[in-house]
Amino acid sequence: MRQPLVAGNWKLNGSLASTRELLAGIKAGLEGVTNAEVAVCPPYILIPEAQAQLTGSPIAWGGQNLSSETGGAFTGEIAASMLLDFGCKYVLVGHSERRTLYGEDNALVAKKFAVAREAGLVPILCVGETLEERQQGITEEIVGGQLAAVIDQEGVAALGDAVVAYEPVWAIGTGMTASPEQAQAVHAFIRAQVAQHDVGIADGLRILYGGSMKPGNAAELMAQNDIDGGLIGGAALKADDFLAICKAAN
Ligand code: 13P
Numbered sequence: 001m002r003q004p005l006v007a008g009n010w011k012l013n014g015s016l017a018s019t020r021e022l023l024a025g026i027k028a029g030l031e032g033v034t035n036a037e038v039a040v041c042p043p044y045i046l047i048p049e050a051q052a053q054l055t056g057s058p059i060a061w062g063g064q065n066l067s068s069e070t071g072g073a074f075t076g077e078i079a080a081s082m083l084l085d086f087g088c089k090y091v092l093v094g095h096s097e098r099r100t101l102y103g104e105d106n107a108l109v110a111k112k113f114a115v116a117r118e119a120g121l122v123p124i125l126c127v128g129e130t131l132e133e134r135q136q137g138i139t140e141e142i143v144g145g146q147l148a149a150v151i152d153q154e155g156v157a158a159l160g161d162a163v164v165a166y167e168p169v170w171a172i173g174t175g176m177t178a179s180p181e182q183a184q185a186v187h188a189f190i191r192a193q194v195a196q197h198d199v200g201i202a203d204g205l206r207i208l209y210g211g212s213m214k215p216g217n218a219a220e221l222m223a224q225n226d227i228d229g230g231l232i233g234g235a236a237l238k239a240d241d242f243l244a245i246c247k248a249a250n
Contacts, residue, residue, distance in 0.1 A: 003036065003206070004035065004036040004037065004229040005037045005038075005163060005206055005208060005228065005229040006039070006230050006232065006245055006249045007090065008041060008232050008236025008237075009095070009232065010043060011064065011097070011233060012043060014237070019042060020053070022237065022238075023050060023059075026243060027054070027059065028239075029243040030243065033243075033250045037060065038060070039059065039060040040236070041062045041090065041091075042061070042064075043064065044064075044078050047061065047063065047083070047088065062089055063083045063092065065078075065098055065112075066080050066091050066112055066116055067112075068111040068112045070119075080115050083119075083121060090122050090123075090124055092123075093116060093123045093124065094109035094113070094125055094126045095167070096128055096167055106149035107149065107153075109125070110152075113154065113158070113162070117162065122161060123163070124162070124208070125147075126167050127146040127190070128167040128168045128210075130169045130170060131169065134168065134170065140186075143166065143189065143190065147164070147193055147194070151197060156194060156201055157198070157201065159194060163206045163208060164190060164208070165207070166183065166186050166207060168183075168186075168211050173212070174211075174212060176212060177212040177213065177214075177221070178211060180221050180224050180227075183221055184224035187227050188226045190207055190226075206228040206229060207226055207227065208227075208228060209221050209227050210233070212234075214235050214245070218244070222248055229249050230249065232245055
């Protein structure tokens, strides 16, 4: 049995005050959510506040990104060991905004994935196609290539303690969600690709869906066989919405 995971990706949002309020709201409303795991990924500078508020709670926290380097002259970067030092369990790797806006390619994403694991963080590897790629019929080629970059470099065993998130780029922040059938098809494809290397790892791998997941569509998406939770953007910024999704996963 795969334990569902609902992770909030706050992106570049939040202040110290709003973080306090949001985390207090999530903590207060999470009673009864015992079957699903819950995590939040605030901006780096708000991670100490998450640690202060969430230590001792069932809610985990993580980073949205990390450096591919472990230390040295890399101005503006944050190392995996620093995230770990502040109690992070998870770190997003290869989010589509990192890939498209900051030029992260498959090789860099694979390196970040490796660095995260070596430090003891659980990477959440984000994959997904653009609208153009979907219309060209190359979704599997794109997603498969993003996944293969990590498997080829790190070996399939590296996915044994990682999470994958399928986030169709065209569904992120657009209100345009993949239908449960569209999402399930890609999730099944991802699991099958991993199974070609190792059936046991494929069976245990949590594959989250991300892209305009909301209280109104979360249950239907997460009812699909291969959808094991969600990576939530906009709806993770409102305690009520995020809690409703956590309850749907539960
Ligand atoms: P939205 O939920 O705002 O579409 O964002 C999804 C996402 O990018 C999570 O990482």
